[in-house]
Amino acid sequence: MLADETIPQIRPVRAEAWLEFVQVLTGVALVAFMWMHMLLVASINVDLGGGRVLNLIARFFEASDMTQIGGPLIAAVMLVHFVVAARKLPLRVREQRAIWSHSLSFHHTDTWLWVVQAGTAFIILILGSIHMWTVLTTLPITAAKSAGRIQGRWWLGFYLVLLPMVELHVGIGVYRAGVKWGLIKRASRKASARFETKLALAMIAIGLVSLFTFLVLTKA
Numbered sequence: 001m002l003a004d005e006t007i008p009q010i011r012p013v014r015a016e017a018w019l020e021f022v023q024v025l026t027g028v029a030l031v032a033f034m035w036m037h038m039l040l041v042a043s044i045n046v047d048l049g050g051g052r053v054l055n056l057i058a059r060f061f062e063a064s065d066m067t068q069i070g071g072p073l074i075a076a077v078m079l080v081h082f083v084v085a086a087r088k089l090p091l092r093v094r095e096q097r098a099i100w101s102h103s104l105s106f107h108h109t110d111t112w113l114w115v116v117q118a119g120t121a122f123i124i125l126i127l128g129s130i131h132m133w134t135v136l137t138t139l140p141i142t143a144a145k146s147a148g149r150i151q152g153r154w155w156l157g158f159y160l161v162l163l164p165m166v167e168l169h170v171g172i173g174v175y176r177a178g179v180k181w182g183l184i185k186r187a188s189r190k191a192s193a194r195f196e197t198k199l200a201l202a203m204i205a206i207g208l209v210s211l212f213t214f215l216v217l218t219k220a
């Protein structure tokens, strides 16, 4: 009798552990992609906006079909990550009110970080999808084409929103995953949070420099 009663509880726990694993795995893949992506886009700065280095890298990725295959793959990983993580998002108004009042009364930084991470997730899903669709449906990637978009100003505003959202989400995500999986211990939480903040600011700075180069130095 006792064994029967325990069965229904074992399955959800196991399913939850799998979902948690998929969430972390897709999260790590996306973080690795985002850091690589930032550095590849930043190649526009190597020859001060000339575009030769960026064009060479873009040609290599497209000639080996990595962009054509990797692009949609990243979009799929992003969608899986969102769907899996969404099981914890407060989608109903009642749940949103509850999480808001808890966050206000707890005065707990990690609770606030969770609220920011959930909010940025929605924005990244929408803006990231628009961005990937635009770039991947107008291949090949060239410095001139990217500069044309950014010098058109509309895309500049778009990236000025997307860039900090992505880096906030990535920074908080890496920190929270570290805490959840026991890699960041209670004693080192503050130092880890400081390191994550510096890393996020550095990535935002690299992104801003790239946008400036596209805007001012690169010929569209």
Ligand code: HEM
Pocket: 037, 038, 041, 042, 067, 070, 071, 072, 074, 075, 124, 127, 128, 131, 132, 135, 136, 141, 145, 146, 147, 149, 150, 155, 159, 162, 163, 166, 206, 207, 208, 210, 211
């Ligand atoms: C799927 C493959 C992707 C490709 C091929 C790609 C390609 C590019 C290119 C060529 C640019 C230069 C600007 C332009 O051409 O409009 C750019 C900029 C940017 N991308 Fe992506 N991107 C991809 C995915 C993503 C994703 C998933 C995100 C975040 C959700 C993202 C965020 C950004 C941001 C914030 C910029 C502004 C420049 C910077 O901060 O470095 N990209 N991307």
